[in-house]
Amino acid sequence: MRDPTERRTAARVEAMTPPGRDRGVDALRALAIAGVVLGHWLVTAWVLGPRGTVAVSSPLAFMPELAPLSWVLQTLAVFFFVGGYAAARSLRTADDRARAETAGPARARTDGPARAAAGPAWVRARMGRLLRPVGPLLLVWAGIAAGLALHGAPYATVRALALPALGPIWFLAVFAALTAATPLLLKLRPGVTAASAAAVVLAVDAVRFGLGGPAWLGWVNLAAGWLVPYMLGVGWAVGGLASRRTAVALLAGGAAGAAVLVAGFGYPASMVGVPGAGVSNLSPPTLAAVAFGLAQVGLALLAHGPLGRLMRRPRLWAAVALLNLFTMTIFLWHLTVVAVTALAALRFGAVPGLLTPPAHLSWLPERLGWLPVFGGLLALAGAAAKRLNDRVSRSA
Template identity: 30%
Template sequence: MRQSLQHPGSAPVPLPRGGRDKFLDMVRAGAILAVITQHWAMPVLAYSDGRLATGNALVTPGWWIVTWLSQVMPLVFFAGGAANLISLRRAPSTRDWLAARVRRLLLPVLPLLAVWLVVPDLLRGFGIPEQPLQVAGAIAAQLLWFLSIYLVTVLVTPLMVAAHRRWGLAVPAVLTGLAVLVDLARFNDLGLIGYANAIFVWLAVHQFGFHYVEGRLGTIGRRGALGLSAAGFGITALMVAFGPYPASMIGMPGAPVSNMSPPSVLLVSLAVGQIGLLLAAKPAMNAFAARPAVAAALNWIGPRFMSVYLWHMPALVVVSGITVFGLSYRTPDPGTLLWLVLTPLWVAAAALVLTGLLRVFGRFETKAPGGTVTAGTGQLTAAALLGSAGLLGLAAHGFTTPLGGGVLDGPLPWAGAIGLAFLLGGRDLRLRERTTTS
């Protein structure tokens, strides 16, 4: 392992035998479970006369407070930052690390593309109306935004690690300051500039993960962690109370402003609050992770994080298609006794479908991509950027071609970009001059 330059008074978090940080494993597992549970529980659905009506249970008055804990994307980027630094330190070279990360992230997407490029036309053949198909295609693709941004984050990780080791906390502080400036421009109606915070906000949170591995976050005591959490949630509350930010940490239907799309600087302070809360609970979380059943569950989900993320919304589409479209089921009013009784059954049904999907498609993630990687750093950079663009295009446009649209209006160009990115992440594709001997 390469030696790392440390800040005065900081040291890497010592890893237990086997090289796994159980706290990070618990954070990642808890975050993905929170994501899928929220996505499965919050839809309010009804079907009538060829149209699927969609709503969000979290618009119920007062339920916005749930999102302060259930919006766990900050924790995903925090844990990702820590995991990226740990794996980079172990890698033989930066090129080897980048090649492994790019291909590992893109490979599980390929079966999702293969399925969803044909599913809409198959369903049309069975007489499914167009509007529900559009909703299903959008739902299956919309969460690819995360992987798009995360690929860029992975690409710049070596640079951000070097910045971390030189400037420490000044790096997330500067990124947060830039996010504030972007928000100011956004709230003054300066076009699409708000989406720059998809980089500044998430890179700032990702940087916190470095400070867990090589910094004081990894050794902070319970009192300090609780103080950090109080500061993070307190700043978030003040910005909601006196600023232009909505109280919900996820986008709400019909809301004029979203903290998530594009991300606002509020998510940085929310991240501080959430991270501090979990660090305060770290001893208890480590003890819980040591239980044999929990350890087995963590070992199972660990190699399948991306597959669980990619396929949990298609699982919701399957359950919704059978119950809402096929059986005319209507979601009860959120918060009612009937909703409280039926929602666990709904979530259990989606979990059952997801389990089946993972048995078929999870193997793509658990098996390392085959072939020798010979691509250079420049080609790997192009692969990451092309893959990110393809994923973002799919997230924005969905898998279903609009009525009257051509090939270029549908998902094929974006899917092709992702496939090409995966190829670029493998063998060196540069044309080499051939020499012959007489």
Template identity: 40%
Template structure:
């Protein structure tokens, strides 16, 4: 039986790094709030971006583009998790259960809804826009899948070269931008989906081994680097994607975004002391535990809720003021409250598909210390978005060994899954019967093919992990 958030909070081991859990919740919460605020829907149902309407707000993205912090926390958790269960197929399944189950339910529900809407001939106008936009958060899932898949080899590089492995990824990202902007090499920019985000992930490995000892230097270097690149290079000011821009710092990621990530991670590490004390307060920790238990479900459905609010306003002829006008700003608290309430209803309906935290901890052995590269024990963080598991007697030591024969199936499964999820984030759920396509790393992929790859890959990962 799943424990309540209060019971889980009370049973949290003292060895757990609660600040990491606080960062996970805060980063996802900031992303959700940012998406709700950036949506600028007009009276005709057209969806715009507030940052494009009011360019003076774009410097706020240097603080609010917080996704690098989540990937940094992911690297920390993956390092500890793999060291406690160094069998590839088992590691994949353990890390991805809380991530993929709610994701596959989200895909299945929206696929059924999109087919119903299309068969009824109602997939045009604002409805068609909604079918495309609701899939956008899946890009984050795809990137996270790649990080999980590549954890074992990159962790070995980290343990051998330390900061050198991180610097190599930074150099590779800089080289890609040089080839892209100076030499005009086509398609090379897509490599930075790997180099930039894996460099951020690598910082999480360094954090797991307490090797980020001068966070102020990291923050200053990152902030100065990002400012210089934006001032002198072809990089835009906004650290999130903007409609119609020729160059985006996000898609694909750029060296400027990597510098931004360094500044953010340095900043949150500077706040580690007070942040840790805050997370140890009982009321705060209970809130963090409760939020972690529903984080993936809330993240997946928050755009659905936001678009549902706007759809209801259009259907009921509620006036939609011009974006960024005084009336629009006055309406913001009401829209946010409605979006939060609808998200809560969706979470209540779908949270059952997130594996209960207690069960997740029991399966993964979380809460038991995992040995770091320096030989000291580290608290394991069970699943990417899980609440902390209950403490238990330390399990028998796991004997590290080579990957089992199911590892090739697991590798194939996660590859199919991440390609499918990334492809679906680009195509959306519209035009399923026509096989609407989008370009994924220079290859056309259709929405039906993306859905099939995502579901098939998930089943392979599940089967390989059980074996």
């Protein structure tokens, strides 16, 4: 028998949803963030070292045969793709509204493409939404780092705990930069821009891996690599990528490209970083990650319609809508809750699934047993962030 409270909540969310809401896009965003969170929860580990030190590790470092797990759970390309789509749609709507208010309805209907009439205000509002949750996270980690230092924790331990937990800020910074550039990106040709960005990644990889160029050059790909799916999302928002043939071509071509790069050119099979590995496909992005992202974009386009129809079920839609409400909080805090749990467990020694080497398959079920704890802590973090954001909004 269904819970009446749950049924009423689902009905309330259904009633509050605008008729034109693209639920398929929201479902894609929810799946992308769920993949990122679950992937990080399963491949990020800490192990106890000599003299009470802690080092970051991963089951992929011990069991490379688990690399296909990263092909399923590394969904950042979908996150950027949907982000580009949502930003472009939102800005075009803001432009239309601004022109309607200043020039009258008749001109608003004939004024042509969006010209960033509301661009500066839109960017300020968007940056506030994206960056506001970063402050509390940095304050929490400043307190954790200070407390560990006062208790004599080695610098290596503080670094091993903090760096993975603060890693999402790097990706948020890139996402925020691309979002701020959306008024400019809307003036460009999406396909040409995405192809140009992919060409930059190709050139950088050729210099790094083929010509022995400096490793720091790879960080150029941090912007260029994620611009590819983001710009495809912008193109989707303005009417591109509409045919099923295009989606199939992206899926097949991207998958084939990634397979050739891994099998024939020595790129890592894992689509996430592995501690101790010489090359990471993700930090910074490589051409293999870009090809893999193209395949994900194609799959997302194919799944969009079926997901939209599935979201007509009120209870499913309520869950997805709630997840979308806390996307940035979830993204920023999901590794912090794991690090805090591991930190709290230090006094108990080598706790299975938290502080033991992820060297055997038995580690995975041990880690799975901790997922409800991580989920509960993340829910508490989300509730606290919502209260803080509401307080800031009221005082603004």
